[in-house]
Amino acid sequence: MSSDPWGRVDETGTVYVRTADGEKVVGSWQAGSPEEALAYFERKYEGLVVEIGLLEKRVKTTDLSAKDAQTAVDHLREQVDAHHAVGDLDALRARLDKLVALVETRREERKAQRAKQSDEARGAKEALVAEAEELARSDQWRAAGERLRSLVDTWKGLPRLDRKSDDELWHRFSHARSAFSKRRKQHFAQLDAQREEARRTKERLVAEAEALSNSTDWGPTAARYRDLMSEWKAAGRAQREHEDDLWNRFRGAQDVFFAARSSVFAERDAEQAENLKLKEELAGEAEKLLPVTDLKAARAAFRAVNERWEAVGHVPRDARPKVEGRMHAVERALQEAEEAEWRRTNPEARARAEGLTGQLQAAVDKLRSQIEQARAQGNDARADKLARELEGRQALLDQALKGLHEFGG
Template structure:
C-alpha cells in the first residue's frame, strides 16, 4: 500500500483521499505503479488549487458582483467536495469559506455604498428642486432663468435614481416650479407691451426737446440740459426695438449737432489761447531757473515780477492749464521754504534760546561728572549707576542742542 500525507493507494488499487471527516475513495488505479496513481490524482488536486487561486484573484482584484461571486464559490465548493483528487481538500474548502466571508463583507459594503449613493442622489435632487422653486418664485432674467431650469432638468436626469415614492414627489415639485416660471414669464411679457408704449411716448417728448436745443449757443446751460435729457432717457425704460433705434438715432443726431458746434467754437477759442500757452511756457522756464534758491530775497523779487507778467498773459487752453499752474506753484513753494529757512537762521530770540540751552546742558554735565567722581570715591554703586545714566541722557541732549545751534551759524 502506497501513501502520502493526503491520500493512499490500497492493495486492490483503490485510491483514497484524507479529509477531516475521514478517508474517501476517489478512484482506482490498475494500470501502473501506485506512485503513478497518486501523482495522477495530485495533478487533479493542483487543477482545483489553480481554479481556487483564479477565483480568489478575480473576486479580490475586480468588481465582480457579490451574487456572481457567491455562485462561483458555491460551484467550486461543490467541485472540491466531490473532487476525485488527492491533496489538502480541507484547506481548499477553508479558502472558499474565507472567500465567502470576503464576499459577504463586500456585499455589505456595496449595500452601504448603494445607500450612500441614494442618499447623495436624494440630496442632489432636493437641491435641484429647491433651486428650481427659487427661480420660479423670484427670477426676473427670463432667458437666464429658463436656461438654468433646462440645465436643472438635465442634472436631474444625470443623477442617480432614488426610491420611487421620493422620486415621484420631487419630480412633481420640479414640474410645478417649471410651470410656475412659465406662467410668470408669460404674464411679464403680456404687460411689457404696455410699458414699452409708455416708454415710446415719453422718449418722443425727450427727442422733441433735444431737437429744439440742437442749435443753441448757450454752451454751458444747453450741455447741462442734454445731460438731464440723457438721465430722463435712461429712466424712461425701453420701447420696442424698432422704436428705440429710431428715437435714439434722432436724439443722438440732435445732441451731436449741438456738441459739434460747441467743439468748433471751443477749438477756435483754444487756437487763440495757444499763443498764451507758449508765452507762459517761456515764463515758467525762466521761473524754474531761480532754483535752487541761493538768495531768498532776490528770488522773491524775481518771482514777483514773473507773477505780474504771468497774470498779464491771460488764460491758456484747459488741457495745459493745470500743468503750467502747477509748475509755477512748485517754484513759489521752493522760494517760500527758502525764506522760512533764512528767517529761522536770522531769528535772534531763537538763537539766544539755543545758546542758553547748550550752556545749561554743559553746566549740568560738569556738575554730574563731579558727582560721579565723588560717588566712585565713596564706593556708592547705586549713585554711580544713577549718575552715569543721567550723564548719558544729558550728553545726548547736548548733541541735539548743539546741532540746533549750528543751524543759526
C-alpha cells in the first residue's frame, strides 16, 4: 500500500483522496505501482489547479461575461466534486466559491459601468451638439466643414440613448449642420465676385509680363518678374475657365525673356565646357602614370600635369566632382606608392618580418617531426590533430613569406 498527505492506494489498487468529509474513492489502478497511481491522479489535480488559475486570471483581467464565467466555474466544480484527483480538493472548492463571489461582483460592476457609459454617451453627444452649434457660426469653411463631418463619424460611434433623448439631440445636431451649409453657400457666392476681381488683376499682370519679355536688362527684369509672380499669387484664383489661359500667357512671356537670357549665358557655359574638355585630357594624361613603376619620375610628371591643370579656368559645377576625383585618385595612388616604398626599405619592419618567418618555419618543422613520430608509434589520432594544427601554421608561414617577399627578401 502507498500513500501521501492527500491520498493513498490500498492493496486492491483502489485510490482514495482525503477530504474534510473523509476519504473518497478516486478510482482503481491496475496498470502499475501504487506510486505511479498516486502520481497519475496528482497530475490530474495539478491540471485542475492550472485550469482554476487560468479562470481566475480571465475573470480578473479580461471582459469574460458573468454568464460564461459561471458556466466555467460550474464545469470545474463538477470535476472537483467527482473526486478523480488526489490533492487538496477542499482548497479548490474554496477557490471556486471565491470565484463565484468575484463573478457576482464583476456583474454588479459591469452593470454600474453600463450605466456610467450611458451617462458618458449622453455627455459626449451633448458636447458634440454644443460644438456643432458653435461651428455653425464659423467662417473657416474648409476646417469647420471637415470638423462637422468628423463629428458625424464620432456620433455614429457612440451608443444610442433612450429614443426621446437621442432624437432631440440629433435634431439640434442636424440643424446646426444645415445652418452651416446655408452660410457656406452664401460665402461662395461672394467668392465668385472675388474671382472676377482676380481675373481683372491677372489681365493687368499678363500685359506687363508680355511687355517685359523682350527686355535685355537681365538683372532688374528678372527681379520684376519675381515681383509679378508674387502679385499673381496674392491675387487669388480667377474663374476656372480663365485661370489656365491667363497663366499660360503669363508664363509664356517669362519663358521668352528667360530663354533669351539663357542664350547669353550659353557663351559662358561654352567656355566652361571647353575648360572641362582640357581638364579631362589632363586627367587622362595623369592616369597614364599608373601603375607606378618609377616613383620619382611619376611624381615629377604629375607635378607638371598639375601645374597645367591649375592654369585652366572653371568648369561646370555639376561636372567638377567627377573630373577632380580622377586627379585625386592618381594623387592618392602616388602617395600609396611612396608609403609602400618606405615600408619596403624600412629595416626594422624587414627584421620583424624575418624574425616572424623564422619562428613560424621552426614551428612547422617541429610539427612535421611530431607527426612522423606519432605515425611511427601508431597514434593516428594525435597525428591527425597535429596535422590540422600544421595546416594553420603553414598558412601563417605562407602569409609571412609573402610579406617578406614584399621587402625584396
